Amino acid sequence: MSNFISRTVEKTISRILLPVYFLLSFFPLTVVAADSSGPQVVGKQPLDMAAISMFFIFVAATLGITWWAARKTKTRDDFYAAGGGIKPWQNGTAIAGDFMSAATFLGITGAIYGFGFDALILAVGVMAAWPVILFMMAEKLRNLGSYTFIDVVSYRLEKKPVRIIAAIGSLSVIIFYLIAQMVGAGKLVELLFGLNYDYAVILVSFLMICYVSFGGMLATTWVQLIKAILLLIGGTFIAFMVMKNVHFSLEELFASAARIHPAGNAILGPGLWLKSPTAIISIALTMMFGIMGLPHILMRFFTVKDAKDARQSVFVATSLMGYFYLLIIIIGYGAIVFVMGNADYYDAAGKILGGGNMVALHLTQYVGGDLMLGFMSAVAFATILAVVAGLTLSGAATIEHDLYTETFKSGPVTNRDEIRVSRWATFAIGAVSVGLGIAFENQNVAFIASLALAIAASVNFPILIMSLYWPGMTTRGAVAGAIVGLVLSIGLIILGPGVWTAVLGYAKPVFPDVYPTFYSMPLAFITIWLFSVLDKSPRADRERALFEAQYVRSETGIGITKARRH
């Protein structure tokens, strides 16, 4: 009976609600179109018109993709891994899209605007991480796993404890990352479209649930892909216009920026943002190794046909990201030249309109006018949608695949059950992120994002890389290491300046740095090693002996069953 009801509900949702979403999203579009066909007398609001109509075009297009993807998404394999049918260039562009996020385009530009050179580490760290993922991890992951990186970690270890602790690490990363994205999205929509913050968060969550629960990985990938291409086009245009304005000379760009910025030549070298060597090394470690432990990124390796395609897609991703980060350097310093001190972008009190994260959009307006601003605003919003969709999907995969099916459910699980549980997990994650997004509205979200990366670097990355390369790792070592990494990274962030002083209001932080990775990541590794070598149980011997088979499969793909081949 209950099964019948849930099936009916599912059918109702997909048959009735989906067209309703279409109507809702097309309706304002036609209104906007009718409005903008007339003469634009208002004058003051062309930005909103352009931005809002682009926004609705995008939403309508992505819902169309979702509808198309929903018809092709039938099994769990389709849902999490798009049936393994994503082409390398598509997957690579989507991976790049995950990194060309609002945090990159708006955040790094804003950070360069404020601090100059020090902010570049946010881009350089990513570009150091990706090639290493390619050289050391991508193909092995594809050969060993099916939906999540936890498959790989638990490959030869005892499933239950390893999956549980890895799932806790994974879900913490996802939730913290989601909060940061949600708050960013809410603020952005509030600012761009004048929509109330709470409604904005609900809207983002609603669209994200829609993409993920109906379209699965196929829709999530295509939304990310399209957005990435749009962002690349927009970024190229802005950087080109900036370079045109400085006569295509980097020398002139940096010199003008140093002339205008109050810190002068200091923006061309280190020291304005990161004050101590430990702070620099910690953020360097967090950037590089945190990325290697992001569940929603690692998940993308399972969407392609085989290891070769996984490899190709990382190459596409690295090239596109590298190109985009080079653009961001130009855009960041360009923002100093053309936005800083430009009275159009400051309020009466001398503060930049919309805060530091908006300088990229102000620059867009300066070089490209209101139409370009509308386009880039819609793309920035799309970026957040695409990233939260990817995060939610990997969260749903962890809950359903790693926890429900592989750990807590005894007995066989039908395909229908799996899809049902993952849809419920998607709704649950959506609801949680709305709640937390609203709760954290006025908090500093930078520390939340840093928490996500720090946990990824201190929990997910150590157990993953050790499981791939160290035959000696045992269940006990993996679980102990993950617990140490988790407790230390969260504990030190709470005791650090991000929470202890900024949120709890104490005068001095107990732990001086924002990023705990300098301590938490090495200690996680040491714990894994120590507990593994001390583990003399028969189980540990069995696990070490299994490494040979894992190694063969990770290198050659021998042993992947037909079903797992997609």
Place this chain on the structure above:
Amino acid sequence: MEQTERCFAHPKFKRLVRTRGRVSLLFSVVITLGYGLYVAGMAFAPAFMSRPLEDGGSMTYGILSAIVVIVTGMISSGLYIWWMDRHFDVLKQELLKELGYE
């Protein structure tokens, strides 16, 4: 299981993983070293990183090194893919054939 053991003992498998391991390690060391130098420069030699390439210029060693690490990441990925397609995949196909797959 038996298949795996046969593969593990196969001389071509040994050659395959040894060369691949070396290549992966070499590339990883190159990029990690580049990034490490950049980070070490920021942490321990800020004066050098702030110095312009030429007197009176504005392009500093720091900005140049950031660009170099980014470009190195792109180029090394390309070279790695090229090597893997040319050598690793060919050897792997031979191995799989000899073991009786496809």
